[in-house]
Amino acid sequence: MSGYWAGILTILAINIIFAYGIFLPVATGQLNLGGAGFQAIGAYGAAFLSASFGLPVPVTIGVGMAIAGITGFVIAFPLLRTRGVYLVLATFAFAEVVGGLILNSDTFGGAMGLSVPAFIDWHVPVTAAVVVTLFVFYLMSTRFGLTMRAAHDDEVVTDLMGVNVRSIQVAAFAIGGALAGLAGGLYAHSFNFVEIQSFNALVSIYVLLYVLLGGTQTAWGPLAGATFFTMLPEALRTVLPALKSGIYSLAGVEGAVPAPDDSWRFVILGALTIAMMVFRPEGLITRTMIERFGFHRSRAGKGAPA
Template identity: 30%
Template structure:
């Protein structure tokens, strides 16, 4: 029994305790009157589901550098596959376990099976989509994944067994504790993947695919694996969304949803774990906070409801982020204890060049290299 093992055990217990305390707050009366109302609780659930989406998309987009904009499609597959399972077999399984329906134990077991089914279905879809499309690069890959996601959505829309255009009722088995658990699990697993050998391989593909290939990294294989894992977690998010929201409609999985997840990781900083989490929080909360904007009476125009402008402001923020901070809030750095305790004096060899701009030498060389590479491509 070594030290890391104990550390992760303690970390797990603390995390579970925290989740449990927060889960008590999910009703107004809960936690000795410190609970939050239904609206905030709902928002919190969606933030956590979005964290799963953002961190999983970050694996393929941020760490592997393969720009996919079809995440909503895999989320849809996870959601619908698991919802079909729960609706069709859920009651039978529950009665087999505890002789009644709606018990915590039996619903949890059904939910766990549903998560497994959703993740598996999304992973298989990821494999089918990934193998052909990951041969493409850059914006072509982006468009191909977008096309696949739209096809998935339209196919689901045409399956009458899952409600088609009228929507699909799903039992609400996902409680806060389970959603939180899967979010923590997603973050931990993806964090560990990124720090493993495989993560190094993925990052090498992002930095320079050709060089990675030359160093013996099987780039195709790693790209597909990364895409499949990313899709599987999108499927998990879909399962949780379906069993929390209790209602599925293909409108929830339009490509605007994929855009949203992209925006999360872009604002947070592609290739940053904490960035993706922060991005998920910002993107979910911001439009809701902007709802509070006041109405202002403009002479000649009447009352302007600034709250209606929230999505416009949201889009503007995205554009401005790209113009003024294209690497996102965190770039590919992480925010955490090690960042707070980082050495304040710059290590040797990073003295600034380029005048006031202060670009460290290594980055300056890299930027020049990239610029010349761009030129060659043109």
């Protein structure tokens, strides 16, 4: 496999895990715009343990993931008291605090970043992404998953049905934090270098977009969203120059065409994001869509209409 594709697969795997980390709280109705904070904790945890103590990779990533999960559990109690846009701001502020602390800490290299000695090949993040995907699918198929989705729809009624809504939300937030931390640890070891600038606010926004545009009702959503938005800029990398020379030749411009500016890829990404919000406001993959497929299958299986 070429280095290019190994790199793409690594990024894709990390983004999928990261997206599931944000999906879990979002599926219970809690928007989490602090993704970069959890990812940074996981990444720096792993990087620090690897650089300072030379611990083996499973340990560094595992500990980083655990710290991110525990952080999520602890801050969930105050954070989940806020609602709607205030929760979004509070989680965003959390990520900024994490960023600020790391930037001002000599132990973690400050603005210089940390280099990570142990390297992992692309197949480690890919394997992890497969395991995490299966884990989230399993979780969503249990009663725990059912109560998560119920809390998303109507907290009052979910409570009256006998569900401890708060513990469900705290658990989802903490498990989500751990998954985002896992994505961070894998990132640190895949790229051998962490700097706090790569865990900025844009990262939190993008991962939340993957989840919201992919769909928050089923575990297929973040998988589709993360894959679509990770692969799209790569696809545009080859499509755009072809498009530009096509337009130039139509307009009758002679000679060699300079490659379009890289930022055009993000213009198209933005336009597609808006189009998705207009045409698929509940996300790319919805419950009804899955149900349509499943319904036809089960009907066909039964043979006769009920």
